Amino acid sequence: MSNIESVLNETRVFEPSAEFVKQANVSGMAGYQALCKAAEQDYAGFWAKLARETLQWKKPFTKSLNESNAPFFKWFEDGELNVSYNCLDKHLAGQPEKTAIIFEADDGKVTKINYRDLHARACQFANGLKSRGIRKGDRVIIYMPMSIEAVVAMQACARIGAIHSVVFGGFSARSLHERITDAQACAVITADAQMRGGKVMPLKPAVDEALAMGGCEMVHSVIVYQRAKPDTVRPDTAWNAQHDIWWHDLVLGQSTACEPEWVGAEHPLFILYTSGSTGRPKGVQHSSGGYLLGAMLSMQWVFDYKAGDIFWCTADVGWVTGHTYVAYGPLAMGATQVVFEGIPTYPDAGRFWKMIQNHKVTTFYTAPTAIRSLIKLGGELPRQYDLSSLRLLGTVGEPINPEAWMWYYNTVGQARCPIVDTWWQTETGCHMIAPLPGAMPIKPGSCTLPLPGIIATIVNEAGDEVHDQHGGFLVIKRPFPSQIRTIWGDPERYKNGYFPEEMRGYYLAGDSAHRDEDGYFWIMGRIDDVLKVSGHRLGTMEIESALVANPLVAEAAVVGKPHDIKGEAIVAFVVLKGARPADPATSAQLAETLRTWVAKTIGPIAKPDEIRFGDNLPKTRSGKIMRRLLRAIANGEEISQDVSTLENPAILEQLKNPVR
Ligand code: WT7
Secondary structure, eight states: OHHHHHHHTOOOOBOOOHHHHHHOSSOHHHHHHHHHHHHHHOHHHHHHHHHHHHSOOSBOOSOOEEOTTTTSOEESTTOEEOHHHHHTGGGTTTOTTSEEEEEEOTTSOEEEEEHHHHHHHHHHHHHHHHHTTOOTTOEEEEEOOSSHHHHHHHHHHHHHTOEEEEOOTTSOHHHHHHHHHHHTOSEEEEESEEEETTEEEEOHHHHHHHHHTSSOTTOOEEEEEOOSOGGGSOTTOOOOTTTEEEHHHHHTTOOSOOOOOOEETTSOOEEEEEOOSSSSOEEEEEOSHHHHHHHHHHHHHTSOOOTTOEEEEOOOTTSHHHIIIIIIHHHHTTOEEEEEOSOTTSSOTTHHHHHHHHHTOSEEEEOHHHHHHHHHHHTTGGGGSOOTTOOEEEEESSOOOHHHHHHIIIIISTTTSOEEEEBOOTTTOSOSBOOOTTTSOBOTTOOBSBOTTOOEEEEOTTSOBOOSTTOEEEEEOSOOTTSOOEETTOHHHHHHHHSOGGGTTOEEEEEEEEEOTTOOEEEEEESSSEEEETTEEEEHHHHHHHHHTSTTEEEEEEEEEEETTTEEEEEEEEEESSOOOOSHHHHHHHHHHHHHHHHHHTOGGGOOSEEEEOSSOOBBTTOOBOHHHHHHHHTTOOOOSOOTTBSOTHHHHHHHSOOO
C-alpha cells in the first residue's frame, strides 16, 4: 500500500526539452494523438500499414487481424517472412560494416562484431543446427550466459524456424528440466561456465543434472559453447559423447551462408516460461510477424531510435526484455548495442557508468531494482564519469519509486534525458504503456499513456470501466500484434487466465492501476499471488511447492513484503512434519537449510529472505490459507481484519513471535 500512497501524492511533471521534441520520431502530443486517431479510425488498417512499412516480407500478407477464433487471434497470417532475415540480412547491403554488438565481458574485455560477421556466424551456427537434424518447429532450449553466442543461437533458431526457449542461466537444474520436458525440446544450447563478478560458475553440469532427471529422451544434442579456460571448469564435468558437442566443433567447416526458412507470420518464434499465480510456469508462446512488429515500433516510438544511437538494455536474454530489446528489436533496427556479461557491482558500483562513458551509450534501459542498489552503493559515483553521451533513459519490471526516479533523472541523466518508464509483460511482447519521450510530459512513477494502437483501460470486477483514483484491473480491450498467442500445450489456461468471462474479451494483465486527471496510468501492483523480486516474476505457488518438496516440510505459505532494493522480499511460513524448532539456533539452522533448498530447486532468485515456523497456518474453516493475515504478520502490522472466520486464531500469535 505504501507505494500506492506515494505515487498518489506525486505531482511533479517534466516536459521534454524543445530540442528533444524537435528531433523526436514522434514529435509533440499532436504527433502522438494523430497516430492514436489513425488506429481508432481503422484499427486493422493501422496495423497493416505499419506491418507493410516496417517488416520485410517474402510473401506479402493480405489479411490483417483475424478474430474469428477469439482469443486465439491471428495477425498477417497469410504473409511469410523470416525474423533473422529482418534482423541481419536486411542490413548487409547498406551497413555491413556497422557494429552490431559491443560485447563487454565480466573482466572488461571488449569484443565488437559488425552486421556482416554476425550474419555469417548466425548462418554458420544455423547450418550446424541443421547438421544435427534440427528443423522448423523443433524446440531448442538456450541456457547460456550473456554473450554474442547467445544472440547468435537465438538468431540461428529463428533462421531455420526452430522455436527457442531461453532459460535464464540463474535457474536451477530442476527448473531447466521442467522447461525441457514441457517444451519437449530436442536440443539444449549451453556453455561450460559463466563468468559473473569475477567468479567462474559452471553451467553445463546443471544441464547434465536436468537430463538425468528423466523424461528427456528426445534431447539428442547438447551444444556447449566454451566460455571458460578448460582448466577452470570442474575437471570432472561429464561428457556424454552420444549427445554432447562443442560449439566450435559443430560450426567447423559449416558454410557462412544459410537460406532463411520462410515461415508464416503466425509461426512461433519462441516460448518463454514465466510465473503465474498457480501451478507450473507457463510457456508464453509468441509469433514471428506480430512480435517483431511490436519490437521495432517500440524501438522507434519509445526509445526514439536513431541510426547514430548506442543502445544498451541491461537485461539478460533469459527474460523477455532481453529478447525484445537485445536479441531482436535493436538488430531489426540495425542498431549498435552493448551486451554485457557481468553484474553492475563488479568490480565496483561504477561499472554501468564507466561502460556508458567508454562506449558512449546514448540510450540506457535498466530495472528499478538495479537503480536502487546503485544508489545505495554509490549515489555520487555517476558524477565521476562522463555521461554526456546519454540522451534517453528507461526503466522496466516494476514501478519505480519517485525518489529513485529523481536520482536517475538528475544524477544519471543530468536533468537532460527523458525517462521512459515502460509498462509491459512477458505476455505483451513489447511496451504497452510508456511515454513517447518527444511527445508527452513525464511524471515520476507513472508509465504515462498507452502506445498508439494499444487500447488500455481500467475496469472493476464486473468489467465496467472506472475512472476514479481507486483504480481497478488493467486490461487491454483490443488484440494487438505482439501479444501472446497461447500457453504452450495449454490453450485452456491461456483462455481462462487472460480472457476470463467477466472481462468481456479484454486481455486481463494481472495488474491493478489507476489513472490521474491527465489520463496517465499509475501501476499499483499485481492482483494475483505473483511476487516481483528484483523485477522478476515469481509465483508464490512455485516457491511453496519447492518448500513442500523438502522431506522436512509439511506445509508452506509464501508472501511478499516491501524491500528497499529488491522491491519485494520473500517471506515463507513453514509447518514442519516434526516438532517446531524449540530454540533460536535450531530454528536459524533449519531456516538456512530450507533457504538453500529453494535456491537449489528453483534458482537463487527464489531464495526466501525470511522463514518463520509455526505449528499450523492461519486457515478458514474450509481450509483456505488466509494470505492477507500472513502478509500483515510479515510486515509487522497490527491485524485489524476480521479473524472470526479463522479456524485457529491462536496461531497468529505464534507466527508473530517467531523463535529467533
Ligand atoms: C509485470 C510483468 C516487461 C518486462 C519485464 C517484466 C510489472 C513491468 C512495469 C512498470 C510497473 C511493471 C507488472 C507486470 N511491471 N513493468 N514499468 N511499472 N510495473 O516482465 O516478468 O513478465 O512481469 O511486471 O506487474 O505485470 P514480466
